[in-house]
Amino acid sequence: MSSAIEVTDTQSPWWRGAVIYQVYPRSLMDANGDGVGDIRGIINKLDYIASLGVDAIWVSPFFKSPMKDFGYDISDYRDVDPLFGSLADLDELIAEAHDRNVKVMIDQVLSHTSDQHAWFEESRASRDNPKADWYVWADAKPDGTAPNNWISIFGGCGWEWEPRRGQYYLHNFLKSQPDLNFHNPDVQTQILAEVEFWLQRGVDGLRLDAINFCFHDKQLRDNPAKPVAERQGRGFSEDNPYAFQYHYYNNTQPENLAFLERLRALIDRYPGVVTLGEISSEDSLATMAEYTANNKRLHMAYSFELLVPELCAQHIRSTVENLEASLGEGWPCWSLSNHDVVRVMSRWGGGYNPTLGKTLHALVASLRGSVCYYQGEELGLTEADIAFEDLQDPYGITFWPNFKGRDGCRTPMPWQSNGEHGGFSAVKPWLPVPDAHCELAVDLQEQDAHSMLNFYRRFMQWRKSQPALTGGDIRFADAPEGCLLFERAAHAGGECLWVAFNLTDGPVDVVLPMPLSLVEGHGLQGAEVQGECLRLPAFGGAFLR
Template sequence: MNVISTTEKQPFVREKNWWRGAVIYQVYPRSYQDSNGDGVGDLLGIVHRLPYIASLGVDAVWISPFFASPMKDFGYDVSDYRDVDPMFGSLADFDAVIETAHSYGLKVLIDLVLSHTSDQHPWFVESRSSRDNPRANWYVWAEAKPDGTPPNNWLSIFGGPAWQWDTERQQYYMHNFLTSQPDLNFHEPQVQAALLDIAEFWLERGVDGFRLDTINYYTHDALLRDNPPLAPEARRAKTAPAVNPYTWQDHVYDKSRPENLVFLRKLRAVMEPYNAAAVGEVGDDQRDLEIVGEYTSGDDMIHMCYAFDLLSGSTPSPDYVRDVMEEVVRVAASGWVCWAYSNHDVMRHISRWALGQAGARAFTTLMMCLRGSTCIYQGEELGLPEADLAFEDLQDPYGIQFWPEFKGRDGCRTPMVWDREHHHGGFSDAGRTWLPVSQEHLPLSVAQSEQDPGALIHHYRRAIAFRHAHSALKTGEISRLSVAGTCLSFTRKDDREELFCAFNLSDEPATIAAPEGPWHTVGSELNSASPMADGKLHLGPWQPCIMQRERA
């Protein structure tokens, strides 16, 4: 393995509000760097690549699950929250991640999967053993209906009922995901206390915060009422594919419950003394941004959340982006959103939106100008497309269940490519990797991209640096959202500066009016256009214009 970057180490400081406007880099550890030749990425592989991550200019790294797990859902089925799965290394290796990341000024967020455990977790093994053991009420158990069917109509997002009959306990248990991922009962105070202790354990170990998996799934309706149906025209396939009947219900009782707020306040209180931060994943097709507002508004709530508004669907039109931003202002004005285009659960946006290099640059610049924090997914900075895998190569149970209409999540999880001249693109020395390295990715590898002045990675670095250089982009307000043809524009303003941001989200030239008043163009390194003598902005295909108001 060759070190790509010589980024200098620096003193580590965890400021109270470091997360506001931060740029976070997501690492899927299975696929980032294999250090021991077994074909699977690991924690020491991440340690080796931290200089590269720091060279991008990001503020933090989010590491997807590495806990002990049977790996039925690749780490999102936890059997021990306080230990590292041997596949990924050891607690000492994790300590090395923290120490090295902090030496480069990087914060570390880890994935906390609190809504459910593995069915092999000792808590569940005990809970299912009888109806009167000390942990009998730690999971969501329910009697069958008189005819033996499940207690209600709730569905699993992975297909089929959200209930599994347990022959040992002679009851159904709830699982929003796989049958091997039983849901914890957040109505039980002991469950909440145990989960808060786990958060404290990792905070004491030096983490700077958490990504909270499926944050709106924690609490269910205690009365187990049926979810109402959704009319076909009301269905929005953002968190599940349209072929999944899960999208046919209005999920008002199995998730997104108001009782959830109580636990979130407790979790924030645990984090507060550490200046740690959390970003929650909100999966709700009907009112996701409203939930983001509820969960992040106030100093006693979760710091930030992300929804799937820019993580799904076709290429966002200027009207769509404006509408989403206006809804955020309406329902989450005092909250905080973390924006992302790609992650380990969705098709890579280069493919999902059919973007060329120019379009990818435009949307990168746009994301770095939005109000909120941002998250980029490993390989996104290289412009990696979704990998095309054969059915026999699939590992994801979600994709296997709904193939071929939905191919699952493996296409965005293939190994990172570091150097096309090395075995498996520099990811691993193994004979076979856990998912195949995409041959289409090799020409875009880090080593090749670093040598190509026109490669996307350089634009990511410039856009991230530009965001850091302008306080209005990091923490300022957003206003004057406007659409003119294929162009989106808005202003960002704080007490130090005001910026006008316009984007031509099209492969055709466009002309819009320049803002009134004394402005000067900034962001020439991002191909920012300047107004012409006619007082108009003539934007080329996919071209931005960013201007700073001159002070009197």
């Protein structure tokens, strides 16, 4: 049995099938010697990034911020925080990246601001000022408790009391991140103006953080309780009370669709610019399909569906098939790691495993869609074990020791195996560089033809020559447990590729659907075709036609 997924593709903009490299500015490279990465550090490493064969970089927030959530709490949407540099540095980054044929996407955090943003400082001052309704304010219940039972992702009540107004304000994240009131048309108009500021500076795309959190239920209805058996959160700790509710009312409201269409109308005035939305809802796959429907909302969306704790071939297949079945003209984007979750080498590999790591690189880049790679993933970096006294993430500090937060995936890039702090900085960095990461440093891997880094480079260059992988349809076929087998077929009678992966720790024989021959040039090794059977080594993969 096989299942077919076919989507008509009448255009091929740059972002379809693109490889996007996520840069976490604090941790890529420190150019000014203060222990924190910066925009100048990104500029200095653009040659390295371009050598990876990626199409774009996504730069996590660099805006002015008190850094309570490391830039995802913005106090000025239109300026660069001095910690990272200046607007002139950002303009130079865009120009230098474009000179290397690398696009620049930036994070836009639209659902909330910092409590130090001028808008909130005005809004909190009284109930009758011009921005009084720019944030989500509500009266206390008669007994003084919060307006409803909504919970913050970072733990505890999602409401904070503000004595100056005698009301509560909503914060889906930290209490220093008040939620904007998108039911107010003036807020929507202002946010679109903030976005356009960056479009006019020449960015090529927007990664939209928590984009399904812009609207809340105007009736402030309580979220229903979730049974214990279903309290399995993606992207947050399972002992977090956030997992105790169905989040039907504090996010993913129907009004958001009209706002996304307003946003898209703005974006379409800047040809070539793409939107990539981060989705985390009760049914993220359905929301992704809805948010990319009819080519009038987001261009692409991604979720936490493949950022799960355990490696499971069946989960990967069912996730892709379920999304594709409802996606229509929408376009997916896949990732295995980012700045919010344990690194994939630790989650799925149990530690550094270059054989598995190479296969995972090839796997995620062989699914239909675009792909985001997180900095250091090309080196096979594992999750760093950060001592409590070195923790920076408020999420981890709150839930220690059961959940150590996100610092373990945010440690600085190791550039030099024998360099001070891995060559990242001349001074003590904001997070320590583990010794184990220095053993995987860029300078060592560049000298090893068989390293994960050099495999990554070879594979990404080879992938560019395979139209079936960058834009074709996908069709899964049955395979042994722990394995994936699917066909990628280019459009209009173009070439087809069959793709097979063994995600188990032993060799596996896969019965092929037809006579096929191995395709070379991608860097995966060890597969053999014997008649109608493909033999895959442990954690191996193959491409055939």
